[in-house]
Amino acid sequence: MIDFSNFYQRIAKSRLQHWLHTLPAQLHDWQKLHLHGEFARWVRALHKLPNITTDHIELTDGVTIGRPGEVSAGEQKKIESLLRQFHPWRKGPFHIHGIHIDTEWRSDWKWDRLKDHISPLQHRYVLDVGCGSGYHMWRMAGAGAKLVVGIDPSQLFLCQFEAVRHFANAYRGVQLLPLGIEELPELRAFDTVFSMGVLYHRRSPIDHLLQLKSQLRAGGELVLETLVIDGNEHQVLVPGERYGKMRNVWFIPSTRALVGWLEKCGFEDIRVVDESLTTVDEQRSTDWMRNESLTDFLDPADPGKTIEGYPAPKRAIIVAIKPADSQQTARGEI
Numbered sequence: 001m002i003d004f005s006n007f008y009q010r011i012a013k014s015r016l017q018h019w020l021h022t023l024p025a026q027l028h029d030w031q032k033l034h035l036h037g038e039f040a041r042w043v044r045a046l047h048k049l050p051n052i053t054t055d056h057i058e059l060t061d062g063v064t065i066g067r068p069g070e071v072s073a074g075e076q077k078k079i080e081s082l083l084r085q086f087h088p089w090r091k092g093p094f095h096i097h098g099i100h101i102d103t104e105w106r107s108d109w110k111w112d113r114l115k116d117h118i119s120p121l122q123h124r125y126v127l128d129v130g131c132g133s134g135y136h137m138w139r140m141a142g143a144g145a146k147l148v149v150g151i152d153p154s155q156l157f158l159c160q161f162e163a164v165r166h167f168a169n170a171y172r173g174v175q176l177l178p179l180g181i182e183e184l185p186e187l188r189a190f191d192t193v194f195s196m197g198v199l200y201h202r203r204s205p206i207d208h209l210l211q212l213k214s215q216l217r218a219g220g221e222l223v224l225e226t227l228v229i230d231g232n233e234h235q236v237l238v239p240g241e242r243y244g245k246m247r248n249v250w251f252i253p254s255t256r257a258l259v260g261w262l263e264k265c266g267f268e269d270i271r272v273v274d275e276s277l278t279t280v281d282e283q284r285s286t287d288w289m290r291n292e293s294l295t296d297f298l299d300p301a302d303p304g305k306t307i308e309g310y311p312a313p314k315r316a317i318i319v320a321i322k323p324a325d326s327q328q329t330a331r332g333e334i
């Protein structure tokens, strides 16, 4: 089992304390339902990780844990082979006791694109929706956040996160919870909510924006990153069965359409802070992610298109504020 008790203690006297009425039972039921097959194997691997304390946890320029010489060559080999059991590693990179987990994504590049455009995270309560392995959560903690909560329903990403946290001396200000956004009560408590790489996976994108809003305190900040297309405020791509070989892609709006959706949902001070084409340097197969990656998802004859003929992946980052006088009903409407 994964032990969430530190997190419960951490929020017991915080503005998230009323979450304790439902969360422990919810996570208990989740573990009972999932603790078999691959997840049980990953949890066993987690329990085999050696205990090594370190005073070196560097989260401002990247995610680096441990000083050279803190583990022997033999221990390092053992740690590496255990970490490799959590293949495929998609979001990173991580440097743990001299082991470079070279992930599919250079998630640090996304962080670099947004970090100077958001309100300083110092002392803030932060929620990262669809946090993957938790890479950005560590960077949020490095930027001074008081508490970082990530949610992601993937069992593998929970185990990757717990593996990193294990070596970070069971760091207490950061926690991944294996939940989908739709399973969260309307907490209205976070100073900053991130939703990155999630909106296009949602069947109902406007509801997703309202769900994100219902997690923010009045005056809080949303950081939204998603796939976009070129086009005017009325243009939205609804791909067929697959987009870039991904099955569950529902809506890819133009950036201007997305700004319109945020306005409709009652956000204000909406700023588009970045638009970038995803390159094959940012998303690629590596020794830690040996499956297909972006090169395989693009048209070999025209890398400006996906293999299905849609515009190649382009992503926008938008920052928006929940108004200070925002009123929300129980149904999340304005």
Ligand SMILES: Nc1ncnc2c1ncn2[C@@H]1O[C@H](C[S@+](CC[C@H]([NH3+])C(=O)[O-])CC(=O)[O-])[C@@H](O)[C@H]1O
Binding pocket: 091, 105, 107, 110, 129, 130, 131, 132, 133, 151, 152, 153, 154, 157, 179, 180, 181, 182, 195, 196, 197, 198, 201
């Ligand atoms: N209902 C849901 N609720 C919450 N998360 C979900 C849900 N469904 C899927 N996810 C999770 O959303 C994440 C999307 S990846 C972005 C990772 C990171 N944010 C990044 O920006 O690199 C997409 C990408 O690679 O673009 C996955 O980890 C899913 O498990």
